[in-house]
Amino acid sequence: MEPSVHKDFSKCHDVVIAGAGPVGLFLAGELALAGCSVLVLEQAPQAGSPLKDLPFGLRGLSAATMDSLDRRDLLAVLQARGADRDIPATAHWMQQGRRPAGHFAGIPFFHDRIDSATWPYRLPGPTGGMASDMTSIETVLAQRATAMGAEIRRGCGVETVTQSETGIGIRTSGGTVEARWLVGCDGGRSTVRKAAGIGFTGTAPELTGYAAEVELADPDKLKPGRHHTATGLYTYAPPSLVAMVDFDGGAFHRTQPVTRDHIQVVLRKVSGTDVTVTALRLATTWTDRACQATDYRRGRIMLAGDAAHIHAPLGGQGLNLGLGDAINLGWKLAATIRGDAPPGLLDSYAAERHPVGAQVLDWSRAQVALMRPDPGARALAAIIRDLVETRDGASYCAGRVWGTGLRHDLGGTHPLVGQSAPDFALADGTRLNERLRTGRGLFLDFAARPSRQALAARWTGQVDYIASDAQDRLGLSAILVRPDGLVAWAGDHADDDEQACQAGSRWFATPSRPGTPQP
CATH class of the missing domain: 3.30.70.2450 (Alpha-Beta Plaits)
Incomplete structure (x- = not known):
């Protein structure tokens, strides 16, 4: 039986995720960390596949993705698995005299040409990304999701979806499942996207x-x-x-x-x-078919990963883009379910991530244009080779491929707002990334001002206040970080609390303006 619009969804799963790939599994862990009940449905009966193992499953993780994994205590686990599997020896591009930093349409750029001063708010540390394999990535993310309480059902694909004002009915190959929200992470041919009636537009393949x-x-x-x-x-x-x-x-x-x-x-x-x-x-x-969903939400149905965007797998951008979707969506959907989301929080997911997806699709299209076997493309490729040998050219490509140049439009005036938060080394020996492992936001006050502690208390349970100096403040007096690691506000002066208050109220509910729990 499909649910009627009057069905009571109060005792069903908070969220059902279609697809147990890296995006679906990362999102499941994020939601479970925030206390949501999560069920992941996966059509494939087994988790493993020869195409996910080395060498076919080799993937590059960007610096932005490494930050996200570190903030959830997953990076070290994945790095240990990579060392055991000798991943660098698998990558043909590692067998070069110079250390490669990535490529554009097969044209490599190298670490010795990259100027780290391009990113003034990036502290010294791992920047150039890392290689991993899909088997390891999915194993680590699945272990984390299940440890947090999420359930994964394999051999149970989504067949039909019915949406009402209060919930979702999902018919699967193993029966009917009910949820308050449904997220499609089920690939480029997404059943969820089609069931929601969301368009998927773009360019036809050339190759x-x-x-x-x-x-x-x-x-x-x-x-x-x-x-x-x-x-x-x-x-x-x-x-x-x-x-x-x-x-x-x-x-x-x-x-x-x-x-x-x-x-x-x-x-x-x-x-x-x-x-x-x-x-x-x-x-x-x-x-190289490049298409994007016309919207990432339709009622109680959301999209992430390949269900929201597909393109050529050149430079490993697809996996990083999808994991970015997951960490951006997870805390926002959880806050909506809990009832402590300020107005418009969930809609900000599409507003922030759709432009990022569009940029990656164009980056992919540009590479394909450069790879065409014609004299014009070869002539242009020769120019690009010269450009990536310059410091500006290599640094530009690195910023795009590594994600270090990515800035979401969050409306702030400070150049750090919308960027990934620097991993400050704090005076107590901890790092900012470690302090984000609770899944809550963070107000880091280098000056330890009582007024800022009182300000952070407005969002109790959603934001942790930390008064601590750091080895390098980067000229900042304080910083407000969202649960996904993006900077919501950054202050250079001691008298800009009002700006911090406005930024915080945009992302976190306050007792004077609580969110409305979703039924």
Whole structure:
């Protein structure tokens, strides 16, 4: 039975999340940390997959993502798993004389050209991101979600959705589930997005991309590394890993099985050699189709991750973008459920994240344009190569790829507002990131003024007040940080409490203006 508009949803799950990928699992942990009852539904019966393990599952995590993971005490766990799996040896780009910092359309930029002064509010520490694999990421996030009390049901995909004013009815392959809110983290072909009637618009694909593990009769015919050719692009990591881009309009992606013969045809086409593939062990395809949901919310249905945006997997931006969605949405949805959200808090999720998604889609489109096998693209690529060898060019690319240049529009005038909070080393030996592991906001007062302590008390239970000096204040007198780690307000002077009060009231409910609990 589907729920009627009069059904009582007070005893069902607070939130059901469709999809147990990294985005859905991270969001489940965020909501459970805030005290919400969470159920994750996943269509796949098993968590593991060869495509999620090394080398196919290799992903780059941006500095912004590393900050988010550190703020939830997950970064060290993931780094330990990476060390055990020897991930740096898996990445072909690590086998270079210079230390690579990332790439744009396959054109690398290097650490020795990056100017850290580009980000004056970024304290010294890990900046350039890290490599991990999807198996490790999902394992760590699933362990955290279940430890917090979230439930994960595998082999139980969403089939139909019915929404009322008070809740959601979800028919699955294992029966009917009811929730007060539903979040679709179920990929680019999202059932949840389609059920909500949310549009998905963008640009059609120009290419089919391939990643394959093969056996070659004559491997010496392929040069190791990444190579642009007159017919496409290929990357060869000896002895068996091949990645290719064929500008066929995306004709082969998910349209028919990927066979040894087909891989050989495409490899010969894009490499310009008569190399022979004797065996195909594993292969996957992708395209550069770039689409974004017209809205991230429809009533009690929300979208995050690939359900909200898809694009070519160039430079690992998709995973980082989706995890950014999750940490931005989690505390806002939890506050709405608890009833201590100020007006408009949940709507700020789409307002903040939709522009970020649009930027990443354009970043992806620009890379594809540079990869086209035509004289114009090759000429432009030569110019880009020169630019990324300059300090300004490399620093610009790093800011985009690492997320260090990302600033959400939160309406503040201080340049730090909307950026990821610096990980201040406090006088008591702790760090700011550690103090955010409660999932609450943080008012850090370097001057220990009683008026600011009283101000933070207005948002008791939502904001922790800390009076402490730091090794480097970066010229600040105080800082108000949201639960997701974004700076809501930053003060350079001792007499700007009124601005702090206005910023805090925008993000946190006060006793004089409480939020309205959602039924």
